[in-house]
Amino acid sequence: MKNLVLAPPGSDPATKQYLTIKSAFIGAELSGPVTVAVVQAYLLLLLYEFGHGIYPGAYTTLGTCIRYLVVLGIDGTSCPSYQTDNWINLETERRLWWVVFAMERAIALGCPQRPLSMKEPHENTELPSDETSWKQEASPFEPNLTLASPALSNMGNLRLLAHASYLLGRVLQHVSGEILPEKDKTEQLHRTICALINVLEVENQLGIVSVGVPRSILNRLG
Numbered sequence: 001m002k003n004l005v006l007a008p009p010g011s012d013p014a015t016k017q018y019l020t021i022k023s024a025f026i027g028a029e030l031s032g033p034v035t036v037a038v039v040q041a042y043l044l045l046l047l048y049e050f051g052h053g054i055y056p057g058a059y060t061t062l063g064t065c066i067r068y069l070v071v072l073g074i075d076g077t078s079c080p081s082y083q084t085d086n087w088i089n090l091e092t093e094r095r096l097w098w099v100v101f102a103m104e105r106a107i108a109l110g111c112p113q114r115p116l117s118m119k120e121p122h123e124n125t126e127l128p129s130d131e132t133s134w135k136q137e138a139s140p141f142e143p144n145l146t147l148a149s150p151a152l153s154n155m156g157n158l159r160l161l162a163h164a165s166y167l168l169g170r171v172l173q174h175v176s177g178e179i180l181p182e183k184d185k186t187e188q189l190h191r192t193i194c195a196l197i198n199v200l201e202v203e204n205q206l207g208i209v210s211v212g213v214p215r216s217i218l219n220r221l222g
Contacts, residue, residue: 013052021045022057029064036089039068039096046103055110062107065100066117076101077121087139095128095158102165105172112175120169123148127163131156151199160200167193 025045028038042065049058069075076097101118108114126144133140145155151163170189 013048013054014057018048018054034068034071036072036074036092036096039065039072039100042068043096043099043103050103050107058107062100062104063117066104069097069100077119077125088137091129091134094126095134098128098158098162098165102161105165105168108172109168112172115176116169116172120173121147121166127159128156131158151196155199160196163196167196 022045025042032038042061046058046061046065048054049061072093074093074097076094101121104116104118108116124146126146127149128134129140129144145159147163147166151160155163167189171193174186174189
């Protein structure tokens, strides 16, 4: 997996190592069971392909990630809440779903008219847990924030990424001509995006959290 996050030595990102790893994924798909770890590995492959502009490889790998989430029954819009005996596994699945969701929205920027596969989350969809609880592998004392929660400082990079990706999805719906809910009129959507950008700027200035990825997404919408 280390080879997937390193810059290739030459100008062609489809190196021999990449092709070997890609072939290994095909073999694993034919011989092994679908697990969360397999989806996580595919996600690393997707990040490499997306970051180095390998198409249609990135798009097909994304499709595999989405299908595997379906096979595993992982749906970020209906994950159980906090304080369960199996919290760490549920939180892992929630985070995995949100990252794949964000990747689909980011890849869709290259072709906004292309239909999205993952459904839009609703306002009560839970965001990932706070970073302290996650690092300590301890269930938080309070319920997770949801998409309806206001974007505040110290939310954490993954929560901000989830917010930004959700807004990106609404913009893609607008661009593709889909009808948005009443509250997602163009003006309101623009104000919401600007508000989140302001939060990111404050966090960046205070050094609260690294906000590079969420800022990159929102800068494309500004």
